[in-house]
Amino acid sequence: MQIYxxxxxxxxxxGCTSSGSTVLFEEFEKQLKDAGIENEVKMVKTGCFGLxxxxxxxxxxxxxxxxxxxxxxxxxxxxxxHLVKGRIVNRLLEGAGEVQKEEAAAEQSHFFKKxxxxxxxxxxxxxxxxxxxxxxxxxxxxxxxxxxxxxPEQVIxxxxxxxxxxxxxxxxxxxxxxxxxxxxxxxxKYVCCNADEGDPGAFMDRSVLEGDPxxxxxAMAIAGYAIGSDQGYIYxxxxxxxxxxxxxxxxxxARAYGLLGKNILGTDFSFDIELRLGAGAFVCGExxxxxxxxxxxxxxxxxxxxxxxxKGLFQKPTILNNVETYANVPRIILNGAxxxxxxxxxxxxxxxxxxxxxxxxxxxxxxxxxxxxLREVVYDxxxxxxxxxxxxxxxxxxxxxxxxxxxxxxTPIEYDTLIEIGSMMGSGGLIVMDEDTCMxxxxxxxxxxxxxxxxxxxxxxxxxxxxxxxxxxKITKGQGTLSDIxxxxxxxxxxxxxxxxxxxxxxxxxxxSTLRYFKDEYIAHVVDKKCPAGVCKDLMRYTIVADKCKxxxxxxxxxxxxxxxxxxxxxxxxxxxxxxxxxTCMDKCKFGAIVKE
Amino acid sequence: MKSxxxxxxxxxxxxxxxxxxxxxxxxxxxxxxxxxxxxxGARPVMNTFVEEIAKRQLNNVKVTMTGCIGLCKLExxxxxxxxxxxxxxxxxxxxxxxxxxxxxxxxxxxIVSEYTIKAEENS
Numbered sequence: 001m002q003i004y005x006x007x008x009x010x011x012x013x014x015g016c017t018s019s020g021s022t023v024l025f026e027e028f029e030k031q032l033k034d035a036g037i038e039n040e041v042k043m044v045k046t047g048c049f050g051l052x053x054x055x056x057x058x059x060x061x062x063x064x065x066x067x068x069x070x071x072x073x074x075x076x077x078x079x080x081x082h083l084v085k086g087r088i089v090n091r092l093l094e095g096a097g098e099v100q101k102e103e104a105a106a107e108q109s110h111f112f113k114k115x116x117x118x119x120x121x122x123x124x125x126x127x128x129x130x131x132x133x134x135x136x137x138x139x140x141x142x143x144x145x146x147x148x149x150x151x152p153e154q155v156i157x158x159x160x161x162x163x164x165x166x167x168x169x170x171x172x173x174x175x176x177x178x179x180x181x182x183x184x185x186x187x188x189k190y191v192c193c194n195a196d197e198g199d200p201g202a203f204m205d206r207s208v209l210e211g212d213p214x215x216x217x218x219a220m221a222i223a224g225y226a227i228g229s230d231q232g233y234i235y236x237x238x239x240x241x242x243x244x245x246x247x248x249x250x251x252x253x254a255r256a257y258g259l260l261g262k263n264i265l266g267t268d269f270s271f272d273i274e275l276r277l278g279a280g281a282f283v284c285g286e287x288x289x290x291x292x293x294x295x296x297x298x299x300x301x302x303x304x305x306x307x308x309x310x311k312g313l314f315q316k317p318t319i320l321n322n323v324e325t326y327a328n329v330p331r332i333i334l335n336g337a338x339x340x341x342x343x344x345x346x347x348x349x350x351x352x353x354x355x356x357x358x359x360x361x362x363x364x365x366x367x368x369x370x371x372x373x374l375r376e377v378v379y380d381x382x383x384x385x386x387x388x389x390x391x392x393x394x395x396x397x398x399x400x401x402x403x404x405x406x407x408x409x410x411t412p413i414e415y416d417t418l419i420e421i422g423s424m425m426g427s428g429g430l431i432v433m434d435e436d437t438c439m440x441x442x443x444x445x446x447x448x449x450x451x452x453x454x455x456x457x458x459x460x461x462x463x464x465x466x467x468x469x470x471x472x473x474k475i476t477k478g479q480g481t482l483s484d485i486x487x488x489x490x491x492x493x494x495x496x497x498x499x500x501x502x503x504x505x506x507x508x509x510x511x512x513s514t515l516r517y518f519k520d521e522y523i524a525h526v527v528d529k530k531c532p533a534g535v536c537k538d539l540m541r542y543t544i545v546a547d548k549c550k551x552x553x554x555x556x557x558x559x560x561x562x563x564x565x566x567x568x569x570x571x572x573x574x575x576x577x578x579x580x581x582x583x584t585c586m587d588k589c590k591f592g593a594i595v596k597e
Numbered sequence: 598m599k600s601x602x603x604x605x606x607x608x609x610x611x612x613x614x615x616x617x618x619x620x621x622x623x624x625x626x627x628x629x630x631x632x633x634x635x636x637x638g639a640r641p642v643m644n645t646f647v648e649e650i651a652k653r654q655l656n657n658v659k660v661t662m663t664g665c666i667g668l669c670k671l672e673x674x675x676x677x678x679x680x681x682x683x684x685x686x687x688x689x690x691x692x693x694x695x696x697x698x699x700x701x702x703x704x705x706x707x708i709v710s711e712y713t714i715k716a717e718e719n720s
Contacts, residue, residue, distance in 0.1 A: 003651040005643065005660055007618055040644070061618045062659050086630040086662025125618060135604065136611035144601040258598040266599040 004042035006083055007061040011124065013048035013210045014203070014242055015364075020072070021056035027072050028058075031079040041083055047211015049124035051111055053363035054094060059124070067092040111362055114380050116343070118351050119167075119204075119327035120367045123211030128246050131253040134214040140259050142330035143218050146225055147269045155226040156182060159329070161337035163349035168194055168285075168322030169400065169426045170502065171348075171415040174329075177319050180309035181227040184317035189229035191220050191271075192294070192313060192320040195236035195243070196278045196285040199398025200449060202429035204353040205323035207365050209236065209243035212327065213250035217260065217273055219326035222333060224271040227319060232273040235290050239280060247275055282399075282453035286501045287320045289455065300457045301501035322427065324353055344370030348414035358395075358431040361386050371412045374404055378432060389434035393517070397426025399446045399453075400506035402513025403439070422513040424506075438535035439518040440525055444472040446510035454504070461504030464495040468511060476536040480526040488515065530597075537581045540596055544585075546571035548593035555585035555594065616656050623657025624703060626650075629674040631665035637672035638691060645695040646675075650703070658703055671717060677702055686714040 010016075010025045025045060032038040049057045054068035058078070065088050067078060074092055081087045094111065117123075126133040134140070146155055160175030181189060193216055197205040209216065220232040236244055251273055254260040262270045276294050283289045284299040291313045293299035312318025328350060332340045344350050348370035354377065357363050361383030368377060374394055378384065385391050393403040402423035404411060411417055415425050433442065447469045456462045468491050471484050492508035499505045515522060524530050531539040544555070544564075549571040556564040556572055563579050566572030574585070586594040598604055628634070628643045646660050668674060671688035675698070678684045685708055687698060694712055701707045710716055 003614075003647055005647045007615075009618075040647075062661050064618075084630070085632070085635070085664060086628070087664045126615075132607060132611040133615060135608045136615050138608070140604055141608070144604055148601055259604075265601055265604065 004040060005062075006041045007044055008041055008083070009044045009046045009059040009061070009124065011047070011049055011055060011057040012045040012128075012242070013052075013123075013207055014240070015048060015052035016055040016057055017242065019055045021058075023072050024056055024058065024070055024075060027075040028079065031075050032083070035079055035084055037079075037083060044127045045129065046126065047123040047128050048120075048207035048365055050115075050120065050207075050365035050367075051094065051362060052365065053361070057124075063088060065089075066094050068094050110383070111364075111366075111381055114372065114376055115367050116351050116369050117367050118331050118343075119208060119324050119353050120211070120365065121331070122215065123207055123365075126212065128211050128213055129249050131214060131250065131257060131259075134212070138330075138334060139214055140218055140254075142333035143221050143225075143259070144265055146222050146333060147264060147267045152182060152226045152228065155222065155333070158333060158337045159226070162332045162340040163337075164325065164328055164332060164340065165348065165415060166322060167324035167328075167352065167427070169397065169424065171425055174321060174325055177309060177321070178223060178226050180307070181229075181317045181319045184310050186317050188231075188314075188316045189227055190313040190316055190318040191223045191227065191229045191232040192291065192318055193220055193232065193234040193236075193326060194285060194287070194290060194320055194322045195234055195240075196290060197237065197240075197323070197427065198282040198285045198453075199400075199427055199429045200446075201355060201357045201431050202398060202427050203355045204365060204428045206240050206243050207355075208323050208327050208353075209240065210246055213243075213246045214254065215330060216247075216323055216326045217250055217254050219321075219329035220273060221260065221264070221271045222329055223319060223321070223326075225269055227317070229319075230270050230272070232271065233276050233294050233313070234273060235276045235278055235284070235294055237280065238277040244275065244277065251275070281455070282449075283455040283501070283503055286503050288501065290320065291318065300455050301503075303500060324428070345412060345414050347416050352413065352425065352428060354396075354428045354430040356382055356430045356432065359385050359389065359434040359437070360432040368413070370414050373410050373412055375409045377413070377430070378409070382432065385432065385434050389436065392433045392435050392437055393439070395423075395431040395433065395442065395446075395510070396429065397424040397506075397509070398429045399450050400424065400503065400509055401426045402509045403433075403442070403517065405517040407517075422509075422516050424509070436533055436535070438476075438531050438533040439514040439521050440472065440476055440531075441533075441535045443511045443514045444469065444476060447472060447507070450503070450507040454507075458498075458500035458504060460495045460499040461501075461507060464491050464499075465504070465507050467491055468495075468508065472511070475522065475525045476531070477538045478525065478529040478536075482523075482526055485515070485519075485522055485526065534596055540581065541576055542574055542579060542581065542583070542586060542594055542596055544572050544574055545593050545595060548591050550591055550593070552590070554588050554590065558584050558588045560584065613651070613654060613656060616659075623655075623659065623680065625678040626658060626660045626703070627663045627676045627678065628660065629664070629666060629672055630662040633665055633669035634672045634674065637669075639673035641692045642673045642675060642690045642695045645692040646699060649696055649699040653699065653704060655699075655703055668714075671714065674714075687712045688714050688717050 058067040058070045156178050164174045165171040278284050281299050284293045286301050289299045289301040308318045351367050353367045393405045395403045451465050451469050454461045474480050551569040563575040650658050673690040675687045
């Protein structure tokens with residue numbers, strides 16, 4: 001057995017791979033060899049640490065020193081200083097400069113202090129392509145316990161008592177879903193995993209699949225045992241190539257160890273899993289459309305009931321859970337329902353992973369106990385808003401969700417409180433917006449997404465969302481009237497009550513919630529023909545203040561469309577018909593003579 | 598894999614290899630690995646610690662490195678720190694001495710007084 005005195009973990013998640021971690025890995029191997037210590041230091045490719053904004057991330061154990069934004073040139077220094085001489089390279093540590101050596105451990109940083117990792121516990125800790133490391137962290141122990149010591153009813157009972165609710169968005173109690181499927185009589189049942197993560201800005205599921213693929217396999221096998229199924233399907237987006245590859249490796253390894261397949265661990269229980277790749281349709285994240293797609297048909301939803309637990313995939317009882325939901329299951333089995341129910345708040349148990357993005361310092365992945373306030377996520381973990389700007393709102397739940405305004409920043413993040421204030425938990429995308437964000441524009445952005453992704457099967461979604469988008473576009477162009485706002489409400493009501501699937505029914509939410517908290521901005525667009533945040537181009541104009549203009553012609557020389565005219569040493573004028581509102585003139589003017597209004 | 602026992606055996610085996618990455622409250626062995634330490638022979642000392650500790654499956658002992666503490670003439674220097682922070686400093690170490698420290702101090706809790714800095718100062 002090879003013994004190593006240090007482990008170097010290089011993040012190989014999508015975020016860090018795109019910022020260059022593959023090159024780092026090779027460089028480390030080369031430098032270690034040059035230093036003659038390649039047999040003393042173990043190199044590990046691991047999953048997402050969560051601090052994607054600071055990537056590529058490298059963690060060196062046993063110190064647990066977390067190096068951020070590592071470049072190829074830094075590798076030699078880490079090897080010669082840290083790995084050869086044992087001196088931590090302070091300048092590369094997270095938040096470099098202020099950090100003392102004792103604080104070098106990743107767990108001690110602000111970013112991690114308020115987090116609690118259950119679903120992400122192995123991400124950034126184990127090598128996702130090595131089943132042995134997963135097993136060393138209690139992997140497949142829960143499956144072993146379930147199939148040798150527990151009855152299916154006991155498993156479902158634990159899930160019910162734990163209070164685990166679906167992490168995909170709607171928050172349906174997982175135990176109850178399993179219970180329905182267990183009680184549906186059938187010769188064949190299916191366990192499905194929804195890994196078709198499609199909300200703009202969300203990447204929680206991808207990170208779990210990339211960092212800890214076995215946890216999903218193990219949980220699906222547990223679910224299979226609980227409901228009486230021997231076949232599972234993971235429906236994963238083809239746009240997640242790293243996740244797909246790691247899942248394939250994980251499935252092969254689990255089969256080779258006999259942890260998937262016939263007679264698992266010498267018992268009568270058999271279970272196998274296959275992958276199905278999604279072709280990029282957002283609607284296939286909806287459960288009935290997802291199953292239709294697995295069956296090989298065009299991915300379109302169908303009315304419910306019958307619910308999948310009664311008639312799902314291939315008309316057989318089926319359960320479909322989200323990746324993050326599954327990631328909680330083995331821990332609940334091992335630590336017990338009471339342990340899990342003791343985390344979080346009254347009606348929302350456990351933790352939730354959020355992909356935090358937008359106008360925030362620490363873009364990345366955070367896992368917090370339910371009931372943590374939005375303020376803690378934005379300021380304590382997220383590090384606040386960059387460039388000293390003011391927090392305006394946060395958007396959760398993607399195109400089905402809504403926004404949380406600054407006045408409600410102390411709201412605890414729970415399923416029910418978020419619904420009360422007109423947003424929703426959603427799958428976990430959390431987009432932070434600052435004062436420069438126009439809320440009408442945001443509503444338009446999400447609606448554009450829904451219109452593009454509408455499958456077209458039902459008219460309320462196909463036609464209704466398009467009509468709403470037309471109205472929003474009209475408003476942002478300064479052609480809106482007050483009756484347009486009433487029409488938005490009317491259309492939203494109609495779509496909500498008549499669309500076929502969850503995506504259509506929730507599509508008006510971004511508009512409704514921005515109308516609820518930022519109606520004044522809509523009024524400003526419609527009545528005053530102004531965009532308060534200065535985003536909607538048709539509603540703003542750049543003008544030159546004649547008193548301040550020295551006639552230097554700098555603006556005119558930099559204007560890309562040559563729409564500024566004038567004589568030297570006399571005030572210049574912008575031709576509003578030709579102006580494309582790029583703002584170059586304002587940036588260039590040395591006298592502050594150009595204003596945006 | 599045909600039984601839960603096989604799974605658990607594999608788990609224990611891999612766990613030992615991963616110990617480095619887990620938080621623990623056991624003993625810490627800190628080897629001075631600055632230029633002075635390395636020149637005086639700290640590398641074989643460090644390797645001996647790592648190997649002996651692995652051989653004896655001392656899962657609660659962590660071997661780390663540190664820089665120069667300023668007593669270059671006494672290098673290689675090794676400090677053994679217990680969970681409460683109490684420290685024993687061994688000086689002028691070599692591989693044989695390291696093996697003895699593992700056997701007596703780390704396993705049996707008996708300080709090898711003749712290798713400590715105190716013994717060196719008194720001599």
